[in-house]
Amino acid sequence: MSAKILDGNAIARTAREALKAAVEARLDRGERAPGLAVILVGNDPASEVYVRAKRRDCEEIGFHSIIQHLSDNISQSDLEERVEALNRDSSIDGILVQSPLPAHIDEDRIIDLIDPLKDVDGFHPYNIGRLALRRPSVRSCTPMGIMLLLEHTGVPIRGLDATVIGASNHVGRPMGLELLLAGCTVTTAHKFSRDTAECARRADILVSAVGKPGLVPGDWIKPGAIVIDVGMTRDERGKLRGDVVFDEAVEIASWITPVPGGVGPMTRVAMLQNTFAAAEHALDIPDRR
Numbered sequence: 001m002s003a004k005i006l007d008g009n010a011i012a013r014t015a016r017e018a019l020k021a022a023v024e025a026r027l028d029r030g031e032r033a034p035g036l037a038v039i040l041v042g043n044d045p046a047s048e049v050y051v052r053a054k055r056r057d058c059e060e061i062g063f064h065s066i067i068q069h070l071s072d073n074i075s076q077s078d079l080e081e082r083v084e085a086l087n088r089d090s091s092i093d094g095i096l097v098q099s100p101l102p103a104h105i106d107e108d109r110i111i112d113l114i115d116p117l118k119d120v121d122g123f124h125p126y127n128i129g130r131l132a133l134r135r136p137s138v139r140s141c142t143p144m145g146i147m148l149l150l151e152h153t154g155v156p157i158r159g160l161d162a163t164v165i166g167a168s169n170h171v172g173r174p175m176g177l178e179l180l181l182a183g184c185t186v187t188t189a190h191k192f193s194r195d196t197a198e199c200a201r202r203a204d205i206l207v208s209a210v211g212k213p214g215l216v217p218g219d220w221i222k223p224g225a226i227v228i229d230v231g232m233t234r235d236e237r238g239k240l241r242g243d244v245v246f247d248e249a250v251e252i253a254s255w256i257t258p259v260p261g262g263v264g265p266m267t268r269v270a271m272l273q274n275t276f277a278a279a280e281h282a283l284d285i286p287d288r289r
């Protein structure tokens with residue numbers, strides 16, 4: 001058996017084309033372009049690459065975008081003032097503070113300050129809480145992108161066994177909540193789990209979000225499972241590696257994401273979709289409007 005490939009690049013391209021058409025429709029109605037503000041602190045090379053990609057995406061689909069590239073010795077209070085100014089800026093629908101932030105910055109306090117309606121990463125405790133309570137508003141981008149990939153398979157997922165490996169705030173936890181909302185029986189395996197392999201082997205849907213190349217060998221995969229690899233680790237030769245041993249897994253799974261070109265482009269497009277929804281006031285928070 002050879003798995004079908006979930007081509008995140010192609011699926012994300014189609015989603016960006018739909019967004020571009022929707023932006024044009026807004027402009028035709030006399031409305032302004034959706035606006036995204038990205039705050040980048042310091043000179044982390046990987047972050048600079050990510051932020052450049054976000055700017056390119058915005059240009060392609062017609063969003064207004066601003067990037068504030070700030071010195072890595074900015075103070076907590078100066079950074080907080082920047083976020084508050086963007087909260088008040090009516091041309092900005094989405095605010096993204098690129099992580100990692102320098103060690104002297106309290107990242108949680110910065111995320112807490114972002115207006116939840118402009119939190120297009122979906123990291124704010126309010127938005128995670130909404131997802132936990134089955135009333136999602138702004139959804140975390142990587143899990144949201146993965147749900148689009150699962151939809152693309154055409155497989156009805158309600159009732160399936162899903163295992164998420166990794167329990168991070170940004171991916172593992174909201175991923176489990178998304179799958180639970182979709183009706184899966186969810187297991188989250190993490191660094192204290194006694195038998196992660198066993199958790200993986202019973203999964204119809206296996207999501208690995210650890211960042212450890214080679215973590216998931218073929219014999220952890222249930223025949224016919226859908227395998228989603230969130231890992232993106234650069235090896236010593238500069239090559240991006242996922243958590244899953246792709247050459248083994250592809251022989252056993254029914255669907256699988258490649259690395260690169262699987263989850264990564266879907267995360268980016270989910271953030272654009274969140275920004276568009278914020279501009280359209282389509283995020284259902286009735287108590288705030």
Ligand code: GUN
Binds near residue numbers: 050097098100121
């Ligand atoms: N750093 C790496 N990926 C991301 C992301 O999706 N959002 C933010 N804010 N920072 C990141």
